[in-house]
Amino acid sequence: MKKHNYSAGPSILPQEVFEKASQAVLNFNNSGLSILEISHRSKDFVAVMDEARSLALELLGLQGKGYQALFLQGGASTAFLMAPYNLLKENGKAAYLDSGTWATAAIKEAKLFGETVVVGSSKDDNYNHIPKGYEIPADADYFHCTSNNTIFGTQMKEFPATNIPVVCDMSSDIFSRELDFSKFDLIYAGAQKNMGPAGTTLVVVKEEILGKNGRTIPSMLDYTKHIKAESMYNTPSVFAVYVSLLTLQWIKEKGGIAAVEKLNNAKAELLYAEIDRNPLFKGAAAVEDRSNMNVTFLLTNPDHTATFDALWKEAGISGLPGHRSVGGYRASIYNAMPIESVQVLVDVMKALETKV
Amino acid sequence: MKKHNYSAGPSILPQEVFEKASQAVLNFNNSGLSILEISHRSKDFVAVMDEARSLALELLGLQGKGYQALFLQGGASTAFLMAPYNLLKENGKAAYLDSGTWATAAIKEAKLFGETVVVGSSKDDNYNHIPKGYEIPADADYFHCTSNNTIFGTQMKEFPATNIPVVCDMSSDIFSRELDFSKFDLIYAGAQKNMGPAGTTLVVVKEEILGKNGRTIPSMLDYTKHIKAESMYNTPSVFAVYVSLLTLQWIKEKGGIAAVEKLNNAKAELLYAEIDRNPLFKGAAAVEDRSNMNVTFLLTNPDHTATFDALWKEAGISGLPGHRSVGGYRASIYNAMPIESVQVLVDVMKALETKV
Numbered sequence: 231m232k233k234h235n236y237s238a239g240p241s242i243l244p245q246e247v248f249e250k251a252s253q254a255v256l257n258f259n260n261s262g263l264s265i266l267e268i269s270h271r272s273k274d275f276v277a278v279m280d281e282a283r284s285l286a287l288e289l290l291g292l293q294g295k296g297y298q299a300l301f302l303q304g305g306a307s308t309a310f311l312m313a314p315y316n317l318l319k320e321n322g323k324a325a326y327l328d329s330g331t332w333a334t335a336a337i338k339e340a341k342l343f344g345e346t347v348v349v350g351s352s353k354d355d356n357y358n359h360i361p362k363g364y365e366i367p368a369d370a371d372y373f374h375c376t377s378n379n380t381i382f383g384t385q386m387k388e389f390p391a392t393n394i395p396v397v398c399d400m401s402s403d404i405f406s407r408e409l410d411f412s413k414f415d416l417i418y419a420g421a422q423k424n425m426g427p428a429g430t431t432l433v434v435v436k437e438e439i440l441g442k443n444g445r446t447i448p449s450m451l452d453y454t455k456h457i458k459a460e461s462m463y464n465t466p467s468v469f470a471v472y473v474s475l476l477t478l479q480w481i482k483e484k485g486g487i488a489a490v491e492k493l494n495n496a497k498a499e500l501l502y503a504e505i506d507r508n509p510l511f512k513g514a515a516a517v518e519d520r521s522n523m524n525v526t527f528l529l530t531n532p533d534h535t536a537t538f539d540a541l542w543k544e545a546g547i548s549g550l551p552g553h554r555s556v557g558g559y560r561a562s563i564y565n566a567m568p569i570e571s572v573q574v575l576v577d578v579m580k581a582l583e584t585k586v
Numbered sequence: 587m588k589k590h591n592y593s594a595g596p597s598i599l600p601q602e603v604f605e606k607a608s609q610a611v612l613n614f615n616n617s618g619l620s621i622l623e624i625s626h627r628s629k630d631f632v633a634v635m636d637e638a639r640s641l642a643l644e645l646l647g648l649q650g651k652g653y654q655a656l657f658l659q660g661g662a663s664t665a666f667l668m669a670p671y672n673l674l675k676e677n678g679k680a681a682y683l684d685s686g687t688w689a690t691a692a693i694k695e696a697k698l699f700g701e702t703v704v705v706g707s708s709k710d711d712n713y714n715h716i717p718k719g720y721e722i723p724a725d726a727d728y729f730h731c732t733s734n735n736t737i738f739g740t741q742m743k744e745f746p747a748t749n750i751p752v753v754c755d756m757s758s759d760i761f762s763r764e765l766d767f768s769k770f771d772l773i774y775a776g777a778q779k780n781m782g783p784a785g786t787t788l789v790v791v792k793e794e795i796l797g798k799n800g801r802t803i804p805s806m807l808d809y810t811k812h813i814k815a816e817s818m819y820n821t822p823s824v825f826a827v828y829v830s831l832l833t834l835q836w837i838k839e840k841g842g843i844a845a846v847e848k849l850n851n852a853k854a855e856l857l858y859a860e861i862d863r864n865p866l867f868k869g870a871a872a873v874e875d876r877s878n879m880n881v882t883f884l885l886t887n888p889d890h891t892a893t894f895d896a897l898w899k900e901a902g903i904s905g906l907p908g909h910r911s912v913g914g915y916r917a918s919i920y921n922a923m924p925i926e927s928v929q930v931l932v933d934v935m936k937a938l939e940t941k942v
Contacts, residue, residue, distance in 0.1 A: 231618065232618075233617075233618040233619055235619055235623050237623065237624065237625045238625070239625075239821070240622065240623055240624060240625060240626060240821065240824055241623055242623050243620070243622060243623055248611055248612055248620045248622065248623075249612070251611050251622065252608045252609070252611035252612045253608070255604055255607050255608035255611060256604055256605070256608045261589075262587065262588075262589040262902075263589055263591055263904070264599070264604045266596065266599055266604065266607065266782075266783040266829065267591050267593065267596055267597055267598050267599055267604075267783075268593065268596060269593045269594070269595075269596060269905060270596060270784060272593075303659040303660045303661065303664070303785070303823070304659045304660050304664070304806060304820075305659065305806075305820045305821055306820075307805065307806050307819070307820035308659070308660070308806045308820075310805075310806070311804040311805070311806060311807070335805075338805070339804055339805060342802055342804055420821060422821055422824075426622075427622040427623075427824065427825050428626065428821045428822065428823055428824045428825070429659070429785045429786075429822075429823035429824065429825060429826055430785075446698055448667040448695055448698055449663065449666075449667070449691075449694070449695060450660060450661075450663050450664045450666070450667060451667070463663070464660075464661045464662075464663035464664075465595070465596065465661055465776060465778055465784045466784065466785075467659070467784055467785035467823060467826065468596055468778075468783060468784045468785065469783050469784070469785060469825060469826070470785055470823065470825070470826075473622065546618075548619070549625060
């Protein structure tokens with residue numbers, strides 16, 4: 231039976247990526263060796279890393295604009311501390327937008343390094359919207375925001391204009407929509423949503439912002455050292471980088487971010503339309519900030535929970551329960567989720583009307 | 587044609603591990619989902635993580651002795667900075683043994699955190715032996731050593747007796763030989779030699795040594811936080827942990843470390859015997875410190891290089907060139923390398939005698 235994987239991350243990737251990855255575990259590039267046993271310094275893997283770095287910049291429209299792409303380890307959680315370590319001056323300050331759980335975690339780490347100003351927060355509303363109308367101090371070393379809040383199902387539709395460097399955690403919506411990425415100075419994203427399996431983190435950084443904060447940075451936390459080593463300062467997460475490359479190639483073959491975004495919009499419209507039409511459901515996030523990646527919704531009558539849960543499980547859907555901070559349901563409809571799977575969920579939601 | 591993979595890391599793993607891993611990329615545990623798309627919080631993956639942590643301690647004989655095993659990201663290079671961050675007091679000092687390139691890299695990071703005493707070094711002899719006859723200051727916060735030096739082909743056969751915590755980088759020989767592991771307080775090892783693919787790092791730590799140095803540690807660098815979160819403080823490197831579990835299960839099925847060590851000794855004896863017998867070759871490392879994992883050797887006459895290189899390539903051998911710091915050749919004969927493959931190399935070395 232076909233499975234419809236709505237997990238928030240790690241999450242669905244294209245079927246053809248799974249097939250190529252599975253084959254490479256047995257025999258990579260027809261070398262007679264597994265991708266798991268080849269040297270990261272081998273010609274074949276250096277080519278993988280180079281293409282992955284270059285293709286990431288190409289898809290984001292950042293080639294030749296002073297940016298470097300890195301595939302590091304440690305997830306966005308490590309980037310939470312690397313951002314201040316690399317950018318926050320000893321007696322400087324950082325400005326953060328508090329739009330959810332992961333933003334809060336990033337703020338906690340920044341505070342270990344210096345003054346951290348929270349310019350806006352939607353915490354009092356359990357992060358059901360993106361904070362707006364805030365001001366960014368012009369003398370801050372950087373402004374940090376989270377483009378998509380996986381847990382709460384909100385997404386920044388606009389980004390503030392500012393003259394200071396902009397740092398953005400794009401873990402859950404990178405490569406899903408067109409943005410002017412040149413407005414960002416440091417972007418990071420754990421791979422395990424739209425880009426690949428868990429185990430690698432994409433970092434895209436404008437080189438000119440680095441090396442200016444006067445700190446002595448441990449080697450593995452220093453973006454400059456990773457750039458100099460062409461993302462091979464130490465042994466990278468070989469397989470995760472390879473699968474990320476396969477996924478980036480798939481995005482390019484689909485027509486790039488523009489084409490993928492069109493499909494993502496159609497999937498989100500289909501699902502939100504049903505949430506708004508069907509009196510048994512209601513959306514969890516403010517309408518204007520609804521995420522096109524993580525669709526959070528609730529039953530209007532919790533008594534229907536057992537009936538609804540049985541229905542979607544019967545339909546082969548998995549990973550639908552919402553995060554405990556929000557409750558209800560969360561349908562993560564990342565790039566690789568086919569619209570046919572979204573239709574299966576919508577049909578189940580319609581079916582509930584005939585059952586209750 | 588069968589390949590004989592002598593790479594120093596990432597390196598050979600058991601064929602049955604490749605086959606199971608390849609299958610799991612298509613369909614993990616018969617779930618209809620890829621191991622690459624399942625949630626790290628799913629019951630199936632939590633079971634993988636729990637078994638991997640528990641089996642690592644079991645194989646090392648450390649269960650019920652106050653130790654915790656963690657599967658983190660960032661490689662040994664990240665452990666180089668985590669060790670002092672977690673163990674070195676603000677005005678304390680650390681003692682390091684300088685036995686090679688990776689020890690030197692660990693020392694460099696420790697120096698960022700405080701006084702770092704190098705108690706012994708074989709640098710002046712290009713690390714062709716393990717330093718001996720050194721004294722460890724009794725007032726140091728910990729002593730750090732590297733059990734096996736991948737690049738130079740040396741291995742510590744004995745470890746010093748000391749009353750201070752012992753930290754050991756066992757990246758390239760963990761699970762390859764029996765030791766009294768309870769003499770160590772913190773062991774770390776990048777997976778990509780004897781344990782799994784690149785992308786995860788095993789940390790084995792005696793809990794009682796943590797939380798005592800008075801530093802505020804960023805979350806991702808704090809061993810205590812990772813222990814509290816049962817190695818899931820953030821999304822782990824799911825696939826790399828799974829393949830590590832498969833490899834640990836393979837070791838257990840073989841009869842545990844004792845059985846694997848017996849085979850490792852036989853492989854090393856076979857190869858070193860040929861190096862010592864064949865006048866065309868000489869070992870690179872001091873005889874008493876020869877590594878049973880990385881066998882470094884040179885041609886006595888460099889003019890034979892092209893002939894020898896052609897011979898081993900024809901025999902299906904890959905990954906044999908030595909590291910640039912030593913030159914010559916390096917045969918990495920980790921756990922998964924069959925003795926039949928070592929025999930192929932020995933036969934090629936013998937064949938060279940008939941060609942020159």
